[in-house]
Amino acid sequence: MQPTGRALPVALDAMGGDNAPGEIVAGAVQAVRERNVPVVLVGHPRVLYLELARHDAVSEIPIVRAEEALAMDEGALASLRRPRSSIAIACHLVRRGDACAVVSAGSTAGVVATGRLRLRAQQGVVRPAIAVGLPTLPQPTVLLDAGATADAKPEMLVQFAHLGVAYAETALGMPRPSVGLLTIGAEPEKGNKLAKRAHELLAATPGIDFAGNIEGHDLLTRKVDVVVTDGFTGNVALKTVEGTVRYAFEQLRETLAESRVARLGGMLQRARLRELAGRLDPEAHGGAVLLGLNGTVVIAHGSSRARGVAAACELAARLSAQGIIARIGERVATTNKSHRRW
Amino acid sequence: MQPTGRALPVALDAMGGDNAPGEIVAGAVQAVRERNVPVVLVGHPRVLYLELARHDAVSEIPIVRAEEALAMDEGALASLRRPRSSIAIACHLVRRGDACAVVSAGSTAGVVATGRLRLRAQQGVVRPAIAVGLPTLPQPTVLLDAGATADAKPEMLVQFAHLGVAYAETALGMPRPSVGLLTIGAEPEKGNKLAKRAHELLAATPGIDFAGNIEGHDLLTRKVDVVVTDGFTGNVALKTVEGTVRYAFEQLRETLAESRVARLGGMLQRARLRELAGRLDPEAHGGAVLLGLNGTVVIAHGSSRARGVAAACELAARLSAQGIIARIGERVATTNKSHRRW
Incomplete structure (x- = not known):
């Protein structure tokens, strides 16, 4: 040892x-x-x-x-x-x-x-949740639940917010993490039934710095520190981020390989791109945490x-x-x- | 006129x-x-x-x-x-x-x-659905519902499959479009209640070439021609793809701007990158269709x-x-x- x-x-x-x-x-x-x-x-x-x-x-x-x-x-x-x-x-x-x-x-x-x-x-x-760190800068954005509880109740999403805040404070040293609810519009009444009810509960929960709704395109903009959602939506969102990053890099690699001039440019940047790809690699972050x-x-x-x-x-x-x-x-x-x- | x-x-x-x-x-x-x-x-x-x-x-x-x-x-x-x-x-x-x-x-x-x-x-x-084309090659992948019906029933997802197939046949000229169900695991029993029941129904529906479950990271891999999901999940997934593409390009631009050597390379590629960004631009595709x-x-x-x-x-x-x-x-x-x- x-x-x-x-x-x-x-x-x-x-x-x-x-x-x-x-x-x-x-x-x-x-x-x-x-x-x-x-x-x-x-x-x-x-x-x-x-x-x-x-x-x-x-x-x-x-x-x-x-x-x-x-x-x-x-x-x-x-x-x-x-x-x-x-x-x-x-x-x-x-x-x-x-x-x-x-x-x-x-x-x-x-x-x-x-x-x-x-x-x-x-x-x-009541139910555990899986927290993952999305590859944002300067700090990751905590997303949960990423797949532990596929059919969640609104009350569970409030608990997930507590789990996520505790994780952000502890693991990432964030002083007072803000929480966003992943849904399909900025206004409180946007979403499915689960999200609408969770919005009401989160807004009324003391000890949660609730910043309101966020949408899919806000996941990587550091709009909030912790993103709360059910395990089905969270898993789809996480895998969509991973798949899209991979796709964008593949497309880029093909684009760089297409012409000789671009290929020369690509060689000059290879080291930098490797760095970037590494940062976006989920493995570098140590994995998901079951809370x-x-x-x-x-x-x-x-x-x-x-x-x-x-x-x-x-x-x-x-x-x-x-x-x-x-x-x-x-x-x-x-x-x-x-x-x-x- | x-x-x-x-x-x-x-x-x-x-x-x-x-x-x-x-x-x-x-x-x-x-x-x-x-x-x-x-x-x-x-x-x-x-x-x-x-x-x-x-x-x-x-x-x-x-x-x-x-x-x-x-x-x-x-x-x-x-x-x-x-x-x-x-x-x-x-x-x-x-x-x-x-x-x-x-x-x-x-x-x-x-x-x-x-x-x-x-x-x-x-x-x-029973309910309309919004179909969008995800920016895959050689043809787009049809995703629906992207936000018309946030709380869908399993039977509606079967109808969405029909709408999506009709759209893929008509607008994109696909001869016999395959359909995938967006969920959180490859096996039929993976997902929330809605997805699990929808899987059973889709598998039993004549006239649908059902290819089974697909996950978030398959959205851009052309695994299927049409991806079916409820309007909440579909909207989150679509906006996550858009946000992640934007993020990857921003990160790339910063990476290219960071060093002088890389900057030279970046100049050589600018035209190619513009082309790629244009292809991934949702505006180029004409928008979403309410079916x-x-x-x-x-x-x-x-x-x-x-x-x-x-x-x-x-x-x-x-x-x-x-x-x-x-x-x-x-x-x-x-x-x-x-x-x-x-």
């Missing part, structure tokens, strides 16, 4: 993800050696031992046995049927105090279902490679060290009290 | 849009002179006369009087209270057979509400300038000439019959 001393390790689901276990183990090695984050690997011991041996890291990273693994295409139901899956065991380690947080690049539905079952929702939280459970869970991109896994481990350790769960607990407790007062 | 002979004119709402009436009238002049599309302007006669005079076009384009106009921030309710608004009169011209189609750059909610009230839904269509009513309605971008308005008029005239409404009628009639057979 690294000289971080007493810090609890991150429980890393070594069997989850398109590139598991090779890139996951490589990410664990990076996290331990380069980012000073202690990690425990959860999965098939023999497979993981061999992977660790390739990095000469057998003595640096402990392994916890899990007989089963969730396949990437297995959904919520399958995960409930596998109490010995690597993600279930990783949650168990956090629950009994042997790890500070969970990291998995496995199927989002599987991680969410397992997390809800094994870690349970925090007191006062509202009795334990921090970071969901890395399914296609994560070592660098993305290491970033996710660092994010998980930082969130845990900064006490995100206690912070959420305080916020939710305050609201419930003030709700009761009405 | 231009030598297109007998063709009915497009009724153009001259008072709707951020740049009305100046750019709208300029767009009408372009449509008539450069695209050979007959247009009648609807709005305040004196104002429009003066604008036409600036283009020396008083004798080329007739004016139909409308005393009122909908403001850009007026929603559905206001539009119902204004039977003499320019958009209401434009719809009236289509209804009584004096115009072939309506074009407006006014508030989407106002245009949709007025269109539903004045033109009524086609027989067999399912007894009359073709094209909703141009609120910020449209003359070129966008002219493109919208051309699109409206083409859709009308190609008999989009009859085509939708046939499709919907077939389904209703086959539904009855079950």
